[in-house]
Amino acid sequence: MNPVRKWAGLACLAVALGMNGAATTWATPQDKPTYSLAEFNAYNAEHGEKDPQARIKLLDDFITKYGTAPDAASLIPFIYVDYYLTYNALKNYPKTIEYVDKLLALGDKVDLGNRVQAYIARAQAYAAGSGDKAFQTPEAYTKARETATQGLQTFSQFQKPANMTDEQFATLKKSVGILMNDVAGIAASGLKDYKAAAESYKAEISFDPNAPVAHFRLGVAYVQEMPPDAQNGYWELARSIALKGPGEAQVRTYLRNQVLHYQQPSCEKLVDDQMNQMITLAGTSAERPSSMTIPSAEDLQKAREDTSAFLPWLQEGGDHGKIMWLATCGLEYPDVGVKVMDIAPGDNDSVTLKVYRPAATDPDAAQKEMDAATTPNMEIHVMGQPDAKRAQKDDALRFTGTLTAYQQSPFLLTWDNAKINPEDLQPAPTPGAKRPPARTTAPKAAAPKKPGA
Numbered sequence: 001m002n003p004v005r006k007w008a009g010l011a012c013l014a015v016a017l018g019m020n021g022a023a024t025t026w027a028t029p030q031d032k033p034t035y036s037l038a039e040f041n042a043y044n045a046e047h048g049e050k051d052p053q054a055r056i057k058l059l060d061d062f063i064t065k066y067g068t069a070p071d072a073a074s075l076i077p078f079i080y081v082d083y084y085l086t087y088n089a090l091k092n093y094p095k096t097i098e099y100v101d102k103l104l105a106l107g108d109k110v111d112l113g114n115r116v117q118a119y120i121a122r123a124q125a126y127a128a129g130s131g132d133k134a135f136q137t138p139e140a141y142t143k144a145r146e147t148a149t150q151g152l153q154t155f156s157q158f159q160k161p162a163n164m165t166d167e168q169f170a171t172l173k174k175s176v177g178i179l180m181n182d183v184a185g186i187a188a189s190g191l192k193d194y195k196a197a198a199e200s201y202k203a204e205i206s207f208d209p210n211a212p213v214a215h216f217r218l219g220v221a222y223v224q225e226m227p228p229d230a231q232n233g234y235w236e237l238a239r240s241i242a243l244k245g246p247g248e249a250q251v252r253t254y255l256r257n258q259v260l261h262y263q264q265p266s267c268e269k270l271v272d273d274q275m276n277q278m279i280t281l282a283g284t285s286a287e288r289p290s291s292m293t294i295p296s297a298e299d300l301q302k303a304r305e306d307t308s309a310f311l312p313w314l315q316e317g318g319d320h321g322k323i324m325w326l327a328t329c330g331l332e333y334p335d336v337g338v339k340v341m342d343i344a345p346g347d348n349d350s351v352t353l354k355v356y357r358p359a360a361t362d363p364d365a366a367q368k369e370m371d372a373a374t375t376p377n378m379e380i381h382v383m384g385q386p387d388a389k390r391a392q393k394d395d396a397l398r399f400t401g402t403l404t405a406y407q408q409s410p411f412l413l414t415w416d417n418a419k420i421n422p423e424d425l426q427p428a429p430t431p432g433a434k435r436p437p438a439r440t441t442a443p444k445a446a447a448p449k450k451p452g453a
Contacts, residue, residue, distance in 0.1 A: 001346070002011055007233055008383040009421070010250060011333060016359075019099075022441065025209040027136055029116060031322075031371070032150070033250050034071050034073070034074050035066075035071050035072050035074060035075050036071060036072075038293060039062075039069070039071070039072045039075060040061050040075070042058075042061070042065070042228050043062065045058055046058035046059050046061075046062055046079075046082060046104070047078070047082055051091050052086050052090050054091075055082065055087055055092075056083075056087070058084050059082060059086070059249045059426065062075075062430075063079065064077055064094060064156065073157070074105075075102060077106055077109065077414045080099050080100075080102050080106075081103060081114065081118075083095075083099035083102075084096050084097075084098075084100045084103065084118070084121055084166055085121075086214045088121060088124075088125060089098065089305060091128070093125040093126070093128055093129030093132065093135075094132065094135070095123065096122070096125040096428055097122055097125050100119075100121055100122040100125070100142075101122070101147075101175070103118050103264055104118055104119070104147070107172065108190050109149075112154070112157060112158060113158070113161075115154055116151075116154055116155055116158050117365075119147060119148075119150065119151030119154055119180075120151065120153070120176060120179065122147055122151070123144075123147070123148055123179045123180055123182075123183045124169060124179065125176055126144050126183050126186075126187075126224075127182060127186070127206070129185055130183075130186050132213075135324060136190060138190075138191065138434060141187040141188075141190040141191045142187070142191065143182050144184075144186070144187040144356055145183075145187035145188055145196075146331070148180045148181070148183040148187065148347075149180075149182045149184060150407035151176070152176070152177070152180045152181075155173075155176050157281060157383050157447070167227060169185070171443030174207050174208070174333040176275075177203070177206075177207040178204050178207045178208055178211070178214075181200045181201070181204035181207070182200070182201075182204050182217075184196075184197075184200040184216065185197045185198075185204065185214075185218075185221070186199035186202045186215055186217070188200055188221075188227070189217070189220070189221060189224075192224075194221045194222075194225045196223070197221040197223060198218055198221040198222055199219070199254055200270050201214050201215075201217050201218035201221060202218060205218065209244055209286050210246065211243075212240045212243035212245025212246070212310070213240070213245055214247065215236045215237070215239040215240040215243065215245070215395050216240035216245055216251055219232075219233045219234070219235070219237035219239075219255075220233070220237075220254075221233075221241060222236060222429060223237075223258055228262075230258075230262055230294065230296070231288065231292075231293055231294060233258070233332065234255060234258065234259060234278065234294055235278065235288040235292065237254065237255040238249060238255065238275070238278040238279045238281075238282040239257070239286075241255070241279050241281040241282070242279050242280075242283035243283075249411050254337065255269055256272070256275060259271050259275065259294055261295055262294065262297065263295060263300065264297040264300070264325065264329075265295060265327075265329065265330070266329055266330030266331050267326075267329035267330040267404075270325070270329060274294060278294075278339045280293060281328065281345070289438075291319075295323050295326055299323055299327075300323065300326055300327040302328035303308075303323050303326075303328070304327045304331070306330065306360075308361050309324065310324065310328065311358075311359040312358065312359050314328075314406060314411070314413070315359065315408075316409070317408040318410070321406075321408060325406050327405065329403055329404070330402065330403065330404070331390065331402070331403055331427065332400065332401065332402045332403075332417075333400065333401065333402075333403065333415075334400045334440040335399075335400060336346060336398060336400070336401065336415075337366075337396065337397075337398050337399040337423060338353075338355035338356060338357045338380075338397065338398075338399065338414060339355060339357075339370045339394065339395070339396050340353055340354075340355050340392065340393055340395040340396075340397065341354045341356055341373070341375070341376040341393065342354040342376065342393065343391060343392075343393065345389050347384075348384070349385065349386045350381070350382065350383050350384075351382045351385075351388045351389050351391070352379060352380065352381055352382070353380040353382065353420075354376035354378070354379055354380075354401075355377075355378045355379075355380055356370060356373040356375070356376050356377055356378070357371045357377055357378050357413075358373075359364045374378060375410075376412070377411050377412060377413065377414070378412065378414070379412060379414045380401060380411045380417065380418045381401075381414070381415065381416050381418055381429050382399070382418045382419065382420060383386075383417065385417075385419055385420060387417075387420070387425050387428075388420045388421065389418065390425050390426050391425060391426075395426070396424070397420055397421060397424035397425070397426055398421040399415070399418045399420050399421065400418065400419050400421070401415035401416065401417060401418030402415060402416050402417050402418075403415055403418070404416045410420070
């Protein structure tokens with residue numbers, strides 16, 4: 001994303017100082033002249049030229065003929081102003097900056113108002129042309145950051161002109177703050193000084209809390225820090241999306257890829273759920289609530305390894321349930337011990353078993369819990385295993401399946417691609433034989449397979 005920002009209110013400065021595209025804020029060249037009539041006429045000729053290309057030629061001619069003449073030195077600042085204003089009109093931003101820098105190098109020989117205007121012109125040119133490779137060298141980034149900082153300092157000395165209203169000055173102050181901090185942030189990011197970039201973008205946002213591009217750039221700076229400030233980075237990116245910034249679809253893709261890399265969940269669809277929740281919240285709040293977090297891959301791995309918390313956390317819901325579901329969704333669990341509560345045969349050798357899984361890990365407690373169960377807490381979809389239809393109500397058996405859905409209230413887990421352990425199925429009945437009783441001993445718990453295993 002590199003949109004050209006429109007800095008509302010900067011024209012107020014030109015209005016207040018009497019600027020109309022020319023260097024009319026200086027003491028006029030006629031005051032205490034040190035130049036010759038020929039030099040003055042050459043200045044007037046270029047200054048009055050309306051065609052930009054023709055004016056550039058006249059400016060070049062002036063420098064060639066009088067650039068080193070001591071008596072023409074007092075005209076050089078006027079020449080530099082006309083240079084950068086003309087190049088800026090031609091959208092030649094490197095040349096604009098070149099002549100702004102020449103003007104600023106004159107120091108106190110340039111009055112405060114014109115220095116302020118020059119800093120603004122430089123920052124505008126850099127922001128507009130920041131995609132130019134010439135502006136992406138370490139030297140260019142360093143100079144851009146330095147001059148943006150100097151521009152803010154110089155503007156702090158600038159008093160409201162008499163012909164500018166309080167409202168105009170407030171607008172100008174806001175616009176300059178946004179512009180200079182934006183350029184400082186872009187330059188700091190280019191130098192990979194992401195902490196400094198984040199500070200600049202935060203300062204920019206303090207002037208305009210609803211600037212989606214600034215929120216995007218702040219989010220990128222946060223996630224690029226070492227170590228990354230992931231939580232605030234994702235929030236700022238979500239804030240940019242919620243504010244309908246330019247390139248919204250690209251920002252969504254960027255945010256999704258960042259969360260996927262950070263979290264590494266087995267169910268990618270859960271990333272979209274988290275993103276949508278965060279974007280909705282970011283549309284109503286400027287600050288990230290402390291409860292709005294994205295668990296990391298390390299958080300999920302710890303949850304996977306704590307098998308005793310598997311069912312209790314999912315049943316609890318809340319933050320624990322969120323982490324455990326992110327950790328376990330999409331995983332294949334082997335030999336999950338359950339009690340059959342109901343059987344629904346389907347077509348093509350499919351069967352759905354509604355079962356109960358005890359939360360207790362102690363064998364005696366698990367058996368008591370299973371014996372007392374009256375409603376299922378899991379639903380198993382078995383495919384391609386005709387023998388699974390021999391399962392009976394109240395059977396205790398084990399299955400291997402992939403966890404695909406979670407309903408917290410009423411609690412229910414759904415498993416797909418399940419297979420029943422053949423050892424736990426009743427043998428095929430022989431004609432006339434009495435069906436054996438259900439097996440009701442609670443099988444032991446099993447750990448899930450790691451993602452990708």
